[in-house]
Amino acid sequence: MNFSSPAVAEVFALYERRRADEQARAATPGMDQKRDELLLSVGPEAAWFLHSLILARRPARILELGTSYGYSTLFLADAAAQVGGRVITMELADYKQAEATRLIAQAGLSASVDFRPGDAVEMVRADTGPFDLVLLDIWKDLYLPCLEAVYPKLADEGIIAADNMIDPPGVRDEARRYRTAVAALPDMQTALLPVGQGIELSVRWSAGNTKL
Numbered sequence: 001m002n003f004s005s006p007a008v009a010e011v012f013a014l015y016e017r018r019r020a021d022e023q024a025r026a027a028t029p030g031m032d033q034k035r036d037e038l039l040l041s042v043g044p045e046a047a048w049f050l051h052s053l054i055l056a057r058r059p060a061r062i063l064e065l066g067t068s069y070g071y072s073t074l075f076l077a078d079a080a081a082q083v084g085g086r087v088i089t090m091e092l093a094d095y096k097q098a099e100a101t102r103l104i105a106q107a108g109l110s111a112s113v114d115f116r117p118g119d120a121v122e123m124v125r126a127d128t129g130p131f132d133l134v135l136l137d138i139w140k141d142l143y144l145p146c147l148e149a150v151y152p153k154l155a156d157e158g159i160i161a162a163d164n165m166i167d168p169p170g171v172r173d174e175a176r177r178y179r180t181a182v183a184a185l186p187d188m189q190t191a192l193l194p195v196g197q198g199i200e201l202s203v204r205w206s207a208g209n210t211k212l
Helices: 006-026 044-057 071-083 094-106 120-126 140-153 169-183
Strands: 061-065 086-091 113-117 131-136 154-162 188-193 199-204
Touching: 006 071, 006 094, 044 071, 044 131, 044 154, 061 071, 061 120, 061 140, 071 086, 071 094, 071 113, 086 094, 086 120, 094 113, 120 140, 131 140, 140 154, 140 169, 154 169, 169 188, 169 199
Parallel strands: 061 086, 061 131, 086 113, 131 154
Antiparallel strands: 154 199, 188 199
């Protein structure tokens, strides 16, 4: 698995050094870390999975709910640029998205990303859609409101990838509620994948659809 350019690989290396440093600090007694300062990324396994999924499915409009500092945005944008797609990424914390914007520019991928700061649920409702692929990696108490906002605008054969369905243990109740809600939708086919911290991969598909 490779990125499309050395510039993208260099930015990925920056993210990985930051991730390794945060993990080392977390393992050091007495080292305090504020949650909002952490990368809190999907991790490389899930990120490469999403990258491959975009290359295979070639979605035109990709929605990321939860930019954070742009780790997963880098993977989404790199794949989107290769297939002619575009990433719309939403984040409430403007300072996080500002850092992500800087790094995506450094990677040479700005043309493939539409950064939108603000309330994700409100912004999704304001967008006309459709969305071909959605990465849901936001505060877990917002998973259900985000699903309710995204679902009416999900394209036929559109995909929702929801992260943190297995780990960390503290979010498992929210994960179960989300998985139950997706499974109750009549035209959604869904499965839990043991990729990274657990991805619930859900596809909009109705009876009689023979394209898949």
